[in-house]
Amino acid sequence: MGAKTWHLALVIVLMMILNLSTISRVDGEQQVPCYFIFGDSLLDNGNNNALQTKVKANYLPYGIDFPAGPTGRFSNGRNIADITAELLGFVEYIPSFATASGREILKGVNYASGGAGIRDETGQNLGTVISFSKQLLNHKTTVSRIVSLLGDEKSTEKNLSKCIYTVGIGSNDYINNYLMAQFYPTSRLHMPDQYAALLIEQYSQQLKTLYSYGARKVALFGIGPIGCTPGNIAAYDTNGSLCVDFINKAVQEFNTRLKTLVDNLNHNLQDAKFIYVNVYGISSGPLAGLRGPNPCCSVANIANNSGILTCIPFSPPCPVRALEVFYDATHPTEAANLVVAGRSYVSLLPSDTLPIDIRQLARL
Numbered sequence: 567m568g569a570k571t572w573h574l575a576l577v578i579v580l581m582m583i584l585n586l587s588t589i590s591r592v593d594g595e596q597q598v599p600c601y602f603i604f605g606d607s608l609l610d611n612g613n614n615n616a617l618q619t620k621v622k623a624n625y626l627p628y629g630i631d632f633p634a635g636p637t638g639r640f641s642n643g644r645n646i647a648d649i650t651a652e653l654l655g656f657v658e659y660i661p662s663f664a665t666a667s668g669r670e671i672l673k674g675v676n677y678a679s680g681g682a683g684i685r686d687e688t689g690q691n692l693g694t695v696i697s698f699s700k701q702l703l704n705h706k707t708t709v710s711r712i713v714s715l716l717g718d719e720k721s722t723e724k725n726l727s728k729c730i731y732t733v734g735i736g737s738n739d740y741i742n743n744y745l746m747a748q749f750y751p752t753s754r755l756h757m758p759d760q761y762a763a764l765l766i767e768q769y770s771q772q773l774k775t776l777y778s779y780g781a782r783k784v785a786l787f788g789i790g791p792i793g794c795t796p797g798n799i800a801a802y803d804t805n806g807s808l809c810v811d812f813i814n815k816a817v818q819e820f821n822t823r824l825k826t827l828v829d830n831l832n833h834n835l836q837d838a839k840f841i842y843v844n845v846y847g848i849s850s851g852p853l854a855g856l857r858g859p860n861p862c863c864s865v866a867n868i869a870n871n872s873g874i875l876t877c878i879p880f881s882p883p884c885p886v887r888a889l890e891v892f893y894d895a896t897h898p899t900e901a902a903n904l905v906v907a908g909r910s911y912v913s914l915l916p917s918d919t920l921p922i923d924i925r926q927l928a929r930l
Contacts, residue, residue, distance in 0.1 A: 606680060684765050698772055726780035734787035740817060798896075877893070
């Protein structure tokens with residue numbers, strides 16, 4: 567990228583970040599009664615802290631720019647769920663399922679778990695993770711607790727139908743499953759298109775379960791260009807390309823089917839309002855104004871394809887984190903999260919979200 571092009575892209579990113587803070591201030595009050603979050607390490611805010619797993623981020627340099635310090639968020643600062651909560655008008659961040667108690671669950675709960683996937687076995691090579699299926703069981707528990715707090719199922723159903731739900735899952739079904747032939751047989755059993763179809767089939771059933779628990783306004787985040795992460799670039803031959811193209815092609819098989827799934831769910835489920843967030847497209851746009859593909863922090867054995875792509879504990883991170891895309895070998899910086907969260911909340915391009923964006927979803 568030439569100097570002028572890079573400078574222009576950076577200006578676009580900075581203007582977008584400033585605009586997001588303006589949107590948050592203008593909208594002011596809380597737009598929905600509650601916000602529930604499901605997914606993996608891109609959204610996890612501490613659910614893995616007490617688990618026997620290698621997928622943790624409750625130590626420095628994680629959280630170096632977060633007011634509370636290291637909390638289990640896989641970034642230097644806020645993650646996408648935090649920024650979305652701010653844009654929706656929440657004064658406080660949504661608590662993790664591991665810590666949520668009492669009436670605070672009425673504002674929502676974050677169930678996301680680093681290493682988790684659509685498939686139950688995904689991420690087990692790293693230790694204990696909370697799969698999407700288990701996250702749904704945790705949400706069922708939360709719904710029961712909300713019924714007790716509100717007094718009856720009808721009031722709970724009405725309240726939950728107004729809430730926003732975001733689900734960001736699927737990356738680990740590739741990073742810590744399909745691409746890990748030493749641990750999982752999936753890549754030997756299925757071609758990429760077949761595997762994507764299997765994932766979507768299971769994901770469809772899981773989302774119908776979420777719907778049965780009262781979810782009506784649901785934003786589904788597609789998989790980003792994970793073939794462009796520092797970890798995958800170090801582990802695989804790019805054949806002269808900027809990214810590992812076969813990985814990006816594989817996840818696009820998933821994303822294409824996910825868009826179709828959104829249409830089917832909206833057509834077949836009464837009062838359902840599902841939307842698709844095009845993380846792949848957003849991450850391939852103005853994020854080019856940020857520097858990559860090197861990680862901001864030091865990562866051990868990055869080329870070993872071990873699935874452990876996190877920062878070395880207490881290692882010093884890069885000094886100018888606001889200009890970097892990646893904090894470690896796979897997770898974005900707060901600056902990158904601002905762009906993805908912002909364009910999912912208010913779409914910059916028609917292709918960012920389909921059929922509407924999160925702000926419009928909240929207003930329905």
